[in-house]
Amino acid sequence: MFKIKIELAERLTKLPKYIFAAIEELKLKKKKEGIDLIPLGIGDPDIPTPPEIVEELIRQVKRPENHQYPTSMGETDFREAVARWNKVRYGLDFDMETEVTNVIGGKEGVANIARAFVNPGDIVLCPNPGYPVYQWGGTTLCDGTPHLMPLKSENNFLPDFDSVDTNILKKAKLLYLNYPNNPTGAIAPEEYLKIVCNLAEDYNFFVVYDNPYSEFTFNDYIAPTILQINREIGIEINSASKTFCMTGHRCGWAVGNKEIIGGLRKVKSQIDSGCPMYTQRAVAKALNYYDSQNKPEIVAKNMKTYEKRRDVLIDGLNKIGWPTEKPKATFYVWTKLPEGETDSMKFVMKLIEVGVVITPGIGFGEYGEGFVRFALTQPIDRIKEALERISKVLK
Numbered sequence: 001m002f003k004i005k006i007e008l009a010e011r012l013t014k015l016p017k018y019i020f021a022a023i024e025e026l027k028l029k030k031k032k033e034g035i036d037l038i039p040l041g042i043g044d045p046d047i048p049t050p051p052e053i054v055e056e057l058i059r060q061v062k063r064p065e066n067h068q069y070p071t072s073m074g075e076t077d078f079r080e081a082v083a084r085w086n087k088v089r090y091g092l093d094f095d096m097e098t099e100v101t102n103v104i105g106g107k108e109g110v111a112n113i114a115r116a117f118v119n120p121g122d123i124v125l126c127p128n129p130g131y132p133v134y135q136w137g138g139t140t141l142c143d144g145t146p147h148l149m150p151l152k153s154e155n156n157f158l159p160d161f162d163s164v165d166t167n168i169l170k171k172a173k174l175l176y177l178n179y180p181n182n183p184t185g186a187i188a189p190e191e192y193l194k195i196v197c198n199l200a201e202d203y204n205f206f207v208v209y210d211n212p213y214s215e216f217t218f219n220d221y222i223a224p225t226i227l228q229i230n231r232e233i234g235i236e237i238n239s240a241s242k243t244f245c246m247t248g249h250r251c252g253w254a255v256g257n258k259e260i261i262g263g264l265r266k267v268k269s270q271i272d273s274g275c276p277m278y279t280q281r282a283v284a285k286a287l288n289y290y291d292s293q294n295k296p297e298i299v300a301k302n303m304k305t306y307e308k309r310r311d312v313l314i315d316g317l318n319k320i321g322w323p324t325e326k327p328k329a330t331f332y333v334w335t336k337l338p339e340g341e342t343d344s345m346k347f348v349m350k351l352i353e354v355g356v357v358i359t360p361g362i363g364f365g366e367y368g369e370g371f372v373r374f375a376l377t378q379p380i381d382r383i384k385e386a387l388e389r390i391s392k393v394l395k
Contacts, residue, residue: 011140011141011143012141014140015136015140015141016136023041023042023348023357023359023363026349026352026357027039027352027357030352030353030355035353035355036355037352037355037356037357038355038356038357038378038382038383038385038386038389039357039375039377039378040356040357040358040374040375040376040377040378040383040386041357041358041359041373041375042359042375042377043182043242043331043332043375043377044247044375044377045242045245045247045302045331045377046377046378046379047245047302047305048245049244049245049246049249050244050245050286050298052285052286052289052298053244053246053282053283053285053286053298056281056282056285056286057249057278057279057282060277060278060279060281060282061278063278065277066276066277066278066281067277068277069273070102070273070274070275070276070277070280071102071273071274072102072265072268072269072272072273072274073101073102073265073268073269073274074100074101074102074253074274074275074280075102075274075277075280075281076096077280077281077284078102078253078280078281078283078284079096079097079100079101079102079253080096080284081283081284081285081287081288082094082096082100082253082255082284082287083095083096083099083100083255084287084288085287085288085290086255088290088291088292088293089214089290089293090224090225090227090228090293091228091293092225092227092228092231092255094255094256095258098258098261098262099255099256099257099258099261100253100254100255100261101253101254101255101261101264101265101268102251102252102253102274102275102280103237103239103252103253103254103264103268104250104251104252104272104274104275105239105241105247105250105251105252106210106212106237106238106239106241106252107133107137108250108252108272109237109252109254109264110131110133110134110137110138110176110208110210110237111133111137111138111141112264112267112268112271113138113174113208113235113237113254113260113263113264114138114139114141114142114144114174115141115142115267116260116263116264116266116267117173117174117206117260117263118138118139118142118143118144118173118174119142119143119144119173120142120143120144121143121144121145122142122144122145122171122173123144123145123146123147123168123171123172123173124138124139124144124145124146124147124172124173124174124175124176125147125149125159125164125168125172125174125175125176125205126139126146126147126148126149126176127148127149127151127159127176127177127178127181128148128149128150128151128364128365128366128367128368129151129183129184129361129364129365129367129368129371130151130176130178130182130183130364130365131176131178131182131210131364132363132364132365134146134176134178134210135148135365138176144173147164147168147172148365148366148367149164149175150163150367151181151184151186151367152367153336156186157181157184157186157334158186158188158192159177161195161196161199166203169199169202169203169205170203170204172203172205173205173206174205174206174207174208174234175196175200175205175206175207175208175234176208176210177196177207177208177209177210177226178209178210178211179211179223180211180213180214180216180217180223180327180328180329180330181213181329181330182212182213182330182332183332183334183359183361183364183368183371183373184327184332184334185327185328185329185330185332185333185334186327186329186334187217187221187223187328187329188224190224190228190229193224193226193229194229196226197226197229197230197233200230200233200234201230201233206233206234206235206257206260207226207233207234207235208234208235208237209225209226209227209234209235209236209237209256210236210237211223211225211236211237211238212237212238212239212241212242212243212252213242213329213330213331214238214243215242215243215295215299215303216242216243216303216306216329216330216331217303217328217329218303218306218307218310218327218328218329219307219328221328221329222293222294223329227255227256231256231257232256232257233257234256234257234260235254235255235256235257235260235261235264236254236255236256237252237253237254238252238253238254238255239251239252239253240252240283240286240287242331243286243299244283244286244298244299245302246283246286249275249279249282249283250275250279251275251279251280251283286298306331306376308380309331309376309378309379309380309383310326310327310331310333310376311326312380312383312384313333313374313376313383313387314326314333316383316384316387317333317335317387317390319387320387320390320391320394321338321339321394322335322338322390322394323335323336331375331376331377332373332374332375332376333373333374333376334361334371334372334373335371335372335374336370336371337361337370337371337372338394342370343369344360344361344362344363344368344369344370344371344372345360345362345363347360347372348360348372350393351389351390351393354389354390354392354393355389356386356389356390358372358373358374358375359372359373359374359375360372361373
């Protein structure tokens with residue numbers, strides 16, 4: 001029988017194996033061996049969606065009119081809620097008709113913005129270590145050229161633009177920026193964001209400010225958006241996933257420069273029909289709980305939970321001889337490998353042998369080697385059990 005030869009597009013052959021898929025394979029193997037795994041790897045909240053939002057989802061899904069095709073740019077009441085949230089949270093006025101759009105979670109928005117603006121060979125500035133979608137799902141799948149911006153501890157995990165060749169900056173099309181940061185937990189001071197805005201204007205690139213952890217802050221820290229510095233410099237992408245523990249519901253938004261929003265909408269009009277209307281309306285209700293820049297109770301109580309987990313994990317790591325600092329934001333703990341360890345993937349495999357799953361720094365790019373990331377997505381008793389198991393590996 002004649003068989004046709006199937007070949008992947010060349011751009012797909014450039015993609016590495018998605019690190020989280022590799023970790024999943026390792027987890028499945030150990031589960032089959034009967035090992036009790038404590039998953040502290042992938043950033044998926046274990047705290048359920050607040051009951052108030054679940055009730056709204058149920059109410060909205062019972063309405064027949066919400067079963068039809070939505071619009072890819074988002075329903076009017078959803079965009080109104082997003083615009084209102086930005087006014088309350090950041091003090092920014094956005095026109096819901098031209099400066100606000102729906103995305104099917106932040107990941108989709110991050111990838112599709114590149115489809116709207118990146119031509120083959122265009123340079124895209126990508127933080128490294130960083131969310132892999134910036135370099136691969138966005139830039140590489142659009143045949144762009146990623147220029148890696150190292151995030152180093154000596155620079156507080158902020159890109160050092162002084163080390164970038166001016167010819168690279170002149171050719172750059174866009175910059176992905178993400179603070180509070182995944183995976184490092186770092187924050188970006190407003191003075192730093194002003195520097196970024198000035199550079200973007202000087203070299204004519206725009207900023208995609210990926211901000212899903214805007215509400216994941218501890219103590220009295222309130223995270224800014226770069227659009228508060230310059231609202232025309234780019235767009236912010238945010239989502240309900242982390243803030244409202246709605247990762248599985250897949251609903252987010254993008255706001256900012258209307259030309260950039262217009263480009264994103266044009267792409268989306270060709271490839272999707274937006275989030276379900278019932279999801280959008282439940283997220284709108286969630287956003288409307290905000291009446292100031294401070295977190296409403298349905299968000300604040302979860303942040304207190306994560307803060308307690310952070311403190312237990314970090315105090316425990318230091319106690320067993322693994323020096324680690326407390327981040328001011330995100331539900332991640334990014335830390336150097338213990339003394340004597342040099343390969344993050346090999347160390348993670350050692351921990352999986354004792355039933356603890358974390359993420360190797362190399363999974364976030366070459367400059368992540370030498371680090372690992374914990375996700376605070378398990379109850380305190382499981383974190384304590386993980387610490388006990390880790391201590392045996394460090395002996």
